[in-house]
Amino acid sequence: MTKTRKSRGVRATETGRQKLLQAKASRRNEKGKPWTYFDVATAAQVDEKTVQRFFYGKPKDREYAIAIVQALDLDITEVVDPNEWNSVTQTSASVSESVTNNTPIQPTAYENLSRKGIQRQQFKGRDHELTDLHHLLQQNPQVAITAAVVGMGGVGKTELAIQYAREHLTTYQGGVCWLPANDFASKLVEFARPYFFPSINLDNLSPVERVRYCWQHWAEGEVLLIVDNVTNYKQH
Structure with a gap:
């Protein structure tokens, strides 16, 4: 099963949500169809549910928010209230900078799969x-x-x-x-x-x-x- 923990984060403004939807609709996937949430998630290297919730105006961690926004070639301040974004702590800013520089999201540190399964x-x-x-x-x-x-x-x-x-x-x-x-x-x-x-x-x-x-x-x-x-x- 999957379980989501609530966390502090940033949310898209109403104007920002419209920009996200417009940017998603303007892109075409390999089948020539408008991007889906799955396409955005793939480009941002986050999971699809995270993308959907951010589009719906739900708060998401800053590193996820900036990954989603940049996947759509938008600026974070176009989507999130600049005052909210600028209040980020130095620690969070460092994380966001890592995402900005296209540092891949690392695998979770919490897992117990060990050597289960085949290659x-x-x-x-x-x-x-x-x-x-x-x-x-x-x-x-x-x-x-x-x-x-x-x-x-x-x-x-x-x-x-x-x-x-x-x-x-x-x-x-x-x-x-x-x-x-x-x-x-x-x-x-x-x-x-x-x-x-x-x-x-x-x-x-x-x-x-x-x-x-x-x-x-x-x-x-x-x-x-x-x-x-x-x-x-x-x-x-």
Whole structure:
């Protein structure tokens, strides 16, 4: 599943939103059609849902905002209130400068895929399935990856999930976490604790409370949770 944490950021003004829409409509993809949100996301190297929310006027992290704006050949002050943008801290300014200089977004530091799955070059002829899965995961703020691939008979759901996760380590900056369905709560805490709250003792909390604590103290950004061996999705 994916989970989004709210974060402080900048938002497009009403005029800025119109400029974004006009710039998107003026561009053509390889099929000769106007750019979609997916095309913008590809050019900006961010995920599609981030692009959509920024276009809708939702606040997004400054580095994502400037990547989206520059992908459309706009200036950030055309889209965001200049006063809001100029109030950025020195730390945030440094991050934005890194994006301005076309420094690639780095893969998330939070992941536990290790050596799962086969090499990417061995995973041939499946690109359209990866694209379909990505679109499905962008349709809702929280979905289960097992549910997303139900109906894709014979595609090798586990391997598809692994390859998707590896390919989108830059998309899910909040982390990519592989969890067994039969031990979800304890493995989630085991994953999160060393990254986000290494010195906190959760022994006095129930499993549900521990999971809730994890979400409350998770890193900012999109999170991809892959729940393996789910036998009955509707019960989860």
